[in-house]
């Protein structure tokens with residue numbers, strides 16, 4: 496699972512003066528963005544200085560105006576109706592005089608260069624790196640959130656740095672990073688920034704992957720898929736009760752979004768964090784896997800990952816490895832072709848095996864790819880095509896399929 500590796504600490508005034516980006520000095524970490532200490536390392540233009548906690552305003556997309564000055568947000572299923580000078584549930588979108596605005600456009604609060612395996616995406620350019628970014632905010636509230644320090648706070652409570660979409664894209668292109676990843680918090684709530692960054696990235700030959708909870712309406716995600724090249728969705732559980740009690744969200748809209756992803760044809764993978772006693776029953780895993788095969792197809796990888804006590808769920812133990820193994824076996828038994836065990840380094844369930852002949856294709860240790868035998872997207876032993884995205888050319892060639900009649904209406 497992702498962690499806030501590059502979360503920007505609160506910079507001191509001295510830090511701001513010493514470094515245009517600030518994070519590397521303030522946090523003592525290795526900053527991989529171009530240093531703004533009077534240099535333009537990547538030749539991409541100097542970054543502006545650190546923004547002390549505050550907000551920026553940028554026109555939001557996907558909302559409608561109501562007659563009484565209220566606006567209705569159409570971005571996620573929460574469908575907030577927001578009065579003047581008020582914000583939606585996520586705390587990062589605000590009604591200003593009848594115009595809806597995002598407060599996190601370009602307000603980078605976390606970044607790191609991660610292996611793509613850390614997202615985790617196992618069938619998307621394995622062994623490559625992704626510049627991973629976030630802003631503050633989320634549209635649900637998981638009690639077990641690993642990144643609650645940024646997801647559960649408002650923009651003015653989190654130190655951020657102004658970085659434009661073009662700068663993100665230019666940095667990736669200059670450093671040879673093939674992918675921009677929108678992650679750590681919830682990219683749905685920084686939709687406009689993500690969209691523009693992904694569009695800029697594409698123009699420079701860089702792909703974009705969204706690491707999301709999937710709590711998004713159909714029109715926005717269809718639009719977004721015009722610029723993305725891959726998606727990972729956290730399917731938190733397979734019961735409404737879990738979503739309501741543990742996440743303040745809903746399952747049904749997430750399933751609907753998954754069907755939309757299937758319909759547009761973008762590459763996506765599923766991660767299920769298995770939490771002891773809350774979502775680990777064999778019956779639930781079986782029902783989930785069966786739904787995945789029936790509605791999304793057998794080629795969508797499922798990652799069952801290990802829970803570690805965190806945030807507001809500190810009373811439960813780490814997930815026993817046999818529980819992950821049992822979940823994996825159930826999903827394989829239901830016909831899912833690629834099922835992984837996550838957060839268990841050295842476990843054979845981290846590897847990729849050909850679904851046809853069971854040849855070991857990709858050997859992993861944690862987030863590191865030790866070896867990969869896949870050539871031109873095929874198993875070298877039996878020639879079977881392995882589902883996934885295996886070249887940058889393939890990633891960038893993705894274009895969403897036209898909408899199928901009645902799509903995404905049938906989830907029950």
Ligand code: SF4
Nearest residue numbers: 568571574575583585
């Ligand atoms: S994106 Fe934010 S403001 Fe819009 S509906 Fe969702 S929670 Fe409400």
